[in-house]
Amino acid sequence: MHLLVVEDEQTLLQSILEYFAQEDFICEGVVNYASAVNKIEDSVYDCIVLDLNLPDGNGLRLLQYLRKLKKDDCVIIISARNSLKDKIAGLDLGADDYLTKPFHLSELNARIKALLRRRSQHTSDILIAGIFFIDLAARTATCDGQKLSLTKGEFDLLVYLVNNKNRVVSRQAIAEHIYGDQSDNIPSFDFVYSQIKNLKRKLKEKGHDDLIQSVYGLGYKLSL
Amino acid sequence: MSIRLLQKNMRFLLTWLPLVLVGCSLFFYVMLRIQAHHMQDKQLQLKQRNVWDAFIKTSGSMPLHVVGEYDIEKISGVRNIIPGDIRDTSIYYQDKKKQLPFETLVTYRNWQGNNYNVRTYVSSTEISHLIIKVFIAETVILLLLLFTIIFLNRYSAKRLWQPFFETMQRMASYDIARNQSLNLPVETGITEFNTLHKEINQLIDSSNIAYYNQKQFVENASHEMQTPLAIIRSKLELLINEPGLTAKNAAILQDITEANDRLSQMNRTLLLLAKIENNQFPETETIDINDLLSQLLANLQQYHESFPSLENTVSSDISLQANRSLIEILLSNLLNNAIVHNRENGRVRIMLTPSRLVISNTGKDLQYAPETLFERFKKDSYSSKTTGLGLALVKQICLLYGYTVNYDYRDGWHTVSVIFG
Structure with missing residues (x-):
């Protein structure tokens, strides 16, 4: 499984990467919009964990760009904003799930696994x-x-x-x-x-x- | 005690104006009497001259007595009346069969060696009638003046203060939470009101800005805290997965985790409060309260080992037009409070009617004033399991939808009632 984490907060990014490394995921992390664009242009990921507030751009725009590239990587948004409007905007743009900070890593893990299961056609349930x-x-x-x-x-x-x-x-x-x-x-x-x-x-x-x-x-x- | 401005003005006028007018009338009456007396004096003196002239001209052949006009008397010896003073007297009139009042003046004259006593009369009936008539006319005029002044004053005061009362009304309906601007007209035609309106407009604008900034601050601060809280939480999760964890460290970790969770919860609730205040829940739908209530109760009964015994009086088919998640928060907070702040083997009563929801529970009495119950961060000191924001949240949601929320403690029962609409 190939995972990309886009999170501008270095320490939080580290925690997520460390947690998922133990799950036998291949994890990559980026801290800004520009390098995230490079990553999604170059490779295909099973799942992208996306923070909305990036120093050089909005996560929602990245999501739009991803869908424009016709890539259907799973996207799970992690955001400090928890208004319904943000959630709906994210899900409308094709995010698969939305998790509000502060979250438990185990919860993120469970959600990602559920998403990946849904994607794989044979054993979805x-x-x-x-x-x-x-x-x-x-x-x-x-x-x-x-x-x-x-x-x-x-x-x-x-x-x-x-x-x-x-x-x-x-x-x-x-x-x-x-x-x-x-x-x-x-x-x-x-x-x-x-x-x-x-x-x-x-x-x-x-x-x-x-x-x-x-x-x-x-x-x-x-x-x- | 305070009275209305117009009343105050009217009272002042009604106290002083009649006094002044009565004083004026008295003065007028006195002046009138003095002038009338003076006039009679002059008339009597003129008549003396005329009568005496006529007497001399006719060489004493004219009548010596004309009733009500004059008496000429030839006297010899002692003068028995002191002359030169006007006196009151009365003359009997045969035809009218009564005494009529007259003023009289006596002088002594000398003609061809004889002494004469000349007495002239003027009727005082007419003059006193005139005085009465003039005085009545004056009284009527003064009364008219009094009423006119009062009426005009009332009318003009009302007209003058009209913009002021309108301003007051608009200020009374001002609600800072709605962040509205009053926009009072700056051109009212009266300089003082223009200034007042300008000042009020400025005051309200700056209050609005301060209030908005404060709300924004709470929201921004809460937002900014989410990320550090997420970092702490994630690091704690990594830590508890570290091998070689000792019991002592585990206990420390547990305390940190609990404190961090409380902080997260508080932060989340503060954010929610700020959002409700900032009107970020515009979506509404029709919510079946019975349904929601029984769902929440079923969940809670599952979650709490020692669930108090429940008495339910719920009428069916009650729906509200509101935001679903807010109503869920409202209900679950009230229900949770009724369970958490209960005593052992306690009871909970729920009553739902179309107009109100009443949730009562047994429990210890409050340790602080009930009026402050709905304020933020008010809680019992012995309960560290709550953030003290639950009822503030309830209050805020009620405020949003115009519900009234009340608290009452009686005979060991805490009762919170929400009155819809």
Whole structure:
């Protein structure tokens, strides 16, 4: 998988590149509009992570240019602006997703994977990882061929963990992924605890103990 | 106590004008009496001369007594009346059968060695009638004057102050949040009002600019903070994935993560507040409140382990014309508050009617004045799980759509009611 990250903030760019290097992505990063134009003219990427505010141009213009070149690379916008108008403008110009800063890297990872899956024609709704076989359209999951009966929350949690497998996913990221960010209140982690507890119990029933580990209460890791 | 400008003016006039007019009338009456007396005096003296001249001319052959005109009396010896003074007297008239008032003057004359006592009369009936008539006419004129002055004053004051009252009305309807300009006319035809309007226009323009800048500042500052927050968050995520993490470091990381999340949440809410203020949610649709409410409740029941027991009185088919995400924020904030600020084994009551939504929950009493509840960053000191912006957000959304939001605490129940429209 070939990934281009366009982000003018050097340190944030570094974090993203470091995170995705671990996902066996070939990652390239640029910090301005001009070098981004060079990159997209020269090569084809599976996915472009695009910041809208660049020092020498607007990310939306880059998106327009990309579509003019008849390239259909996946584009996910990361922006500090979170108004509906910006979102609609971005999506209208052919962006595939829109993520508002500050975001969790695990969330970005999950979104990119979802996009890439949608692009690949054969297995668009099927997620296979290790012993898991997950049908995203039918919302069913099997583990070692045995059907797991999961609630909506547990299913979303499992997909999220599978997308971020072999990584520690912070409980804040999980809470925000499932809870949304509409409310002023800091998400209650009770919910995350209980969902994890239930998921672990159901996996244990299928003979897979210790697939999910808690990391000092900071987060959880699904090892595959 | 304050009274209206026109009333004040009128009261002043009504107190002083009648006093002045009554004083003037009295003065006029006194002057009239003095002048009348003087005139009678002159008349009596003239009559004395005429009568005496005629008496001498006719060599004493004219009548000595004419009733109401004169008496000539030949006297010998003692003069029994002091002459030279006008006196009041009365004469009995047979035909009218009554005494009529007269003024009389007596002089002593000497003719052919004889002493005469000459007495002349003028009627004082006519003159006192004249005085009364003139005085009545004067009173009528003064009263007319009084009413005219009051009426004219009222009319002209009203006309004069008309632009002022219009200005006041327009200023009362001014709302800084709408960022409107008043544009008061600078040419009213009255210099003072022109100056006033110019000053007000300037004042409002500069307030608008200051308000706009402040709103922009909040929005810009929040925007600018998003990127550093994103950096911290991403670095924290990388850190928790580092091998060899110790329990001690994990605890530190957890504190940093929590603080950073709170900061992000606060920043996001501030940005949202600024956006609502800047009217960046123009899209509206018809929202089925029942539907939305039950959806949110279902989610919340799922998310909270210890969900308070719920009593629902919801009438069906209630819809609002508003922005969906804002109404979602409004409802979820109110519901979340009712759950988070509840006590153990608490209860929540929800009542929805076409005109209002009332959400009540059991809980500890407030630690601060209820009036400040909807202000930004007001929260209980023991609750670090909220940003203190939730109700400010609720208030802002209500303000946007013209809803009224009230809070009440009674018998251990916190009640927030939103009155639509």
